[in-house]
Amino acid sequence: MSETGPTTSETTDAGVSTDGATPSRRPGRERGRADGKFGRYGGQYVPEALMPAIEELTDAYERYVLDNEDGFMDEFRERLADFGGRPIPLQRADRLSERYDREVFLKREDLLHGGAHKLNNALGQVLLAKYMGKERIIAETGAGQHGTATAMAAAHLDMPCEIYMGERDINRQRPNVFRMKLNGAEVNPVTAGRGTLKEAISETMRDWATTVENTHYVIGSVVGPHPFPVMVRDFQAVISEEARAQAIEKTGDLPTDVVACAGGGSNTMGAFAAFVDDDPVALHAIEAGGSTLEVDEEAGVAPNSASLYAGEEGVLHGARTKLLQDSDGQIMESHSISSGLDYAGVGPELAYLVDEGRVNPVAVDDDAALAGFHRLSRTEGIIPALETAHAFGFLEEHHEDLGERVIVNVSGRGDKDLDAAIEETDKRDIAEAPDMSMFTGGI
Amino acid sequence: MSERVTETEANVETGNSAAIAAAFADGPAYIPYLAVGDPDYEASLEYVRALDRGGADVIELGLPFSEPIAEGPTIQGALVRSLDAGMTPDRFFAFAEELDVEAPLVCMTYYNLIYQYGSGAGEAQSASDASGTTASGGPRPFVERAAAAGIEGLVVPDLPAEEADPLREACDEFGLDLVFIVAPTTVGDRLDRIMSQVSGYVYVQARLGTTGARSDVSDQTTESLDRLDDYDVPKAVGFGISTGEHAERIVAGGADGIIVGSALVDIVADGVDSDLSTAAVADRLEALSRELKDGAERGYAARAEPTGAQ
Numbered sequence: 001m002s003e004t005g006p007t008t009s010e011t012t013d014a015g016v017s018t019d020g021a022t023p024s025r026r027p028g029r030e031r032g033r034a035d036g037k038f039g040r041y042g043g044q045y046v047p048e049a050l051m052p053a054i055e056e057l058t059d060a061y062e063r064y065v066l067d068n069e070d071g072f073m074d075e076f077r078e079r080l081a082d083f084g085g086r087p088i089p090l091q092r093a094d095r096l097s098e099r100y101d102r103e104v105f106l107k108r109e110d111l112l113h114g115g116a117h118k119l120n121n122a123l124g125q126v127l128l129a130k131y132m133g134k135e136r137i138i139a140e141t142g143a144g145q146h147g148t149a150t151a152m153a154a155a156h157l158d159m160p161c162e163i164y165m166g167e168r169d170i171n172r173q174r175p176n177v178f179r180m181k182l183n184g185a186e187v188n189p190v191t192a193g194r195g196t197l198k199e200a201i202s203e204t205m206r207d208w209a210t211t212v213e214n215t216h217y218v219i220g221s222v223v224g225p226h227p228f229p230v231m232v233r234d235f236q237a238v239i240s241e242e243a244r245a246q247a248i249e250k251t252g253d254l255p256t257d258v259v260a261c262a263g264g265g266s267n268t269m270g271a272f273a274a275f276v277d278d279d280p281v282a283l284h285a286i287e288a289g290g291s292t293l294e295v296d297e298e299a300g301v302a303p304n305s306a307s308l309y310a311g312e313e314g315v316l317h318g319a320r321t322k323l324l325q326d327s328d329g330q331i332m333e334s335h336s337i338s339s340g341l342d343y344a345g346v347g348p349e350l351a352y353l354v355d356e357g358r359v360n361p362v363a364v365d366d367d368a369a370l371a372g373f374h375r376l377s378r379t380e381g382i383i384p385a386l387e388t389a390h391a392f393g394f395l396e397e398h399h400e401d402l403g404e405r406v407i408v409n410v411s412g413r414g415d416k417d418l419d420a421a422i423e424e425t426d427k428r429d430i431a432e433a434p435d436m437s438m439f440t441g442g443i
Numbered sequence: 444m445s446e447r448v449t450e451t452e453a454n455v456e457t458g459n460s461a462a463i464a465a466a467f468a469d470g471p472a473y474i475p476y477l478a479v480g481d482p483d484y485e486a487s488l489e490y491v492r493a494l495d496r497g498g499a500d501v502i503e504l505g506l507p508f509s510e511p512i513a514e515g516p517t518i519q520g521a522l523v524r525s526l527d528a529g530m531t532p533d534r535f536f537a538f539a540e541e542l543d544v545e546a547p548l549v550c551m552t553y554y555n556l557i558y559q560y561g562s563g564a565g566e567a568q569s570a571s572d573a574s575g576t577t578a579s580g581g582p583r584p585f586v587e588r589a590a591a592a593g594i595e596g597l598v599v600p601d602l603p604a605e606e607a608d609p610l611r612e613a614c615d616e617f618g619l620d621l622v623f624i625v626a627p628t629t630v631g632d633r634l635d636r637i638m639s640q641v642s643g644y645v646y647v648q649a650r651l652g653t654t655g656a657r658s659d660v661s662d663q664t665t666e667s668l669d670r671l672d673d674y675d676v677p678k679a680v681g682f683g684i685s686t687g688e689h690a691e692r693i694v695a696g697g698a699d700g701i702i703v704g705s706a707l708v709d710i711v712a713d714g715v716d717s718d719l720s721t722a723a724v725a726d727r728l729e730a731l732s733r734e735l736k737d738g739a740e741r742g743y744a745a746r747a748e749p750t751g752a753q
Contacts (some may be wrong), residue, residue, distance in 0.1 A: 043605075043606055044603055044605065044606070045554055045601045045602060045603065045606060046512075046601060046603065047512065047513040047600050047601060047624070047626075048600075048603065048623070048624045048625060048626045048629055048637070048648070049513075049624075049626040049627075049628060049648060051603060051626070051628070051629070051633060052626075052628040052629070052633075055633075192519055192523070198510060199510075202510050202511070202512045205512045206512060206513075206514075206515070209512075209513070212628070300509070312559075312562075314555045314558060314559060315553075315554045315555045315558055315601070316510060316555060317510065317512070318601075323555075325555070325559065327559075328531050328532050328533075328556060328559065328560075329508075329532075329555040329556040329557075329558065329559030329560070330508065330509040330526070330556070331509045331510050331555075
């Protein structure tokens with residue numbers, strides 16, 4: 001296992017702004033806004049046909065999101081409150097606090113409408129598309145969480161919506177496909193490659209290249225060409241803006257550690273954004289270690305999704321970032337027990353923050369994540385998404401390296417994962433798991 | 444460097460490669476594209492030779508990338524077949540070296556393959572430390588190797604002009620042209636920025652979207668050619684050309700060359716689906732090439748004739 005980050009807990013009242021205000025223009029929040037660069041990462045590596053759309057979107061991001069033109073951000077916050085249910089509680093996890101002998105707080109994004117943090121971004125982008133005068137929404141989805149969030153937001157804002165989803169993911173995530181259709185979205189199966197998230201992103205970019213004039217592409221994470229990484233971060237930053245103020249209100253101080261799972265990295269950047277400039281707060285990005293960190297170069301398969309921890313610099317889907325790739329630069333097929341983390345790339349800002357030593361990347365394997373899933377379910381009465389469960393796998397293994405006040409971002413709830421949880425639990429011997437015999441006899 | 448084409452006094456100042464400049468010097472250039480290694484290495488050699496016999500003036504060779512975001516279903520299919528048959532950058536260069544064709548060769552691929560070449564990325568992945576240190580070499584080793592293999596130019600659909608300086612410098616160092624794609628939506632400052640980076644020829648994308656054969660040729664083509672009129676670099680139009688009649692119309696409309704990919708790849712795909720012999724597929728590729736080349740010549744002749752409007 002990797003070493004964990006600094007375990008500073010020396011936050012002093014004098015050094016911390018405890019008025020609850022969360023300036024959105026501190027240096028860490030400004031990063032990337034002007035030029036889409038995070039050190040050597042980021043950029044706009046897209047086909048020329050997409051460039052005008054990217055430039056138009058950049059202009060709209062600067063006007064509506066950064067400058068609140070026409071009251072865009074006011075409407076966004078109001079809709080997040082009324083439709084989404086924000087603010088979301090920061091809950092003290094009593095039994096985990098006792099178990100790990102430190103204060104453990106849960107940022108309950110699983111309580112956001114839709115059951116995951118994804119709505120923060122989807123609602124922001126669909127609303128932005130409306131302000132831009134676009135008439136159609138497209139999006140990719142892997143596990144289906146971003147697709148369902150986008151479909152909800154599009155229905156809420158009365159926009160036609162099409163979702164691209166890998167054929168294999170469609171078969172793995174049938175309830176989410178049905179949810180999208182219930183909200184009126186079209187779901188287009190993608191059969192290229194292995195039929196998972198990276199193929200769905202490529203296919204959505206192709207659609208956009210044909211339809212840029214009337215269509216907005218709601219990308220699902222802090223990935224892709226500028227301005228997507230900064231824009232998605234800014235929409236998701238509400239997570240840490242709230243959490244920072246809530247922590248100060250509850251404990252009188254900043255947390256010592258913030259823990260979030262990382263696939264593409266949208267909940268991660270959302271949970272970190274308001275803390276990046278708070279040097280004493282250690283930030284831990286927990287990636288899917290899959291079954292092993294070894295790669296099969298011959299087959300082009302990495303049985304993990306740990307691009308921050310084990311990836312190499314490269315260019316994918318419009319940005320320079322850290323990737324799982326073979327020695328020629330071909331993108332590997334990633335793997336995780338949680339399809340929401342199953343992506344061969346990661347947001348360029350996270351790649352930068354890891355290189356800078358600001359974010360500590362840790363890989364947690366399938367077994368530890370599944371144990372975390374059962375532990376949180378049993379001890380706190382919260383069934384987490386398998387993505388989120390990786391953060392609890394980390395907590396179990398590394399709590400002794402952490403400070404006194406730990407926030408874990410509960411990025412989503414686990415209802416969508418119950419079939420996978422039954423199947424995967426049955427293969428393992430997990431102390432906290434229920435007796436599986438009545439579930440595996442052919443239900 | 445390649446000795447395939449005798450140097451002429453063509454407008455070599457527009458590019459690094461005399462062979463590519465020569466291809467545009469004397470009438471319209473027919474520029475076919477195939478994915479190298481589709482459906483396998485040996486057949487692919489025969490197919491590219493057939494393009495050459497059919498009158499190719501420049502040949503674009505696709506080096507397959509696993510995430511080709513600018514390609515439509517036809518060329519995606521070709522790239523998948525090629526990758527499945529084991530194509531790699533090194534085999535691609537061996538292929539270019541083994542080819543014995545007249546036309547100068549241009550490599551079309553995605554930036555990550557160029558960027559990673561020779562860097563050893565991936566090899567140390569499992570042992571990588573968490574500090575994220577990387578040892579990527581940038582584009583220079585790829586360009587050096589391409590030049591040694593006789594490649595005269597590069598087209599990189601996901602590399603915007605803004606990020607192209609390192610590749611531009613390497614291409615200048617090793618005498619390769621760097622071809623950029625101009626879309627129907629490319630105007631103003633963006634167009635100037637691209638045209639300041641381009642060499643050899645500019646790839647005029649005939650319509651929005653991804654690659655793929657179409658029955659119509661867009662009005663956007665004419666507008667694009669008009670917009671590019673002020674720039675002194677050959678203009679080759681691609682995306683959707685599949686018949687001699689298209690080729691004729693586009694060249695008559697002012698194009699200096701035509702780029703044809705999907706219509707040729709369709710023939711290769713049909714050969715796979717119908718289990719045709721390599722020779723039969725090669726004959727069809729050669730025949731379509733002649734049709735396209737003849738169409739382009741007719742369009743050029745029509746343009747050369749004095750007209751009232753001119």
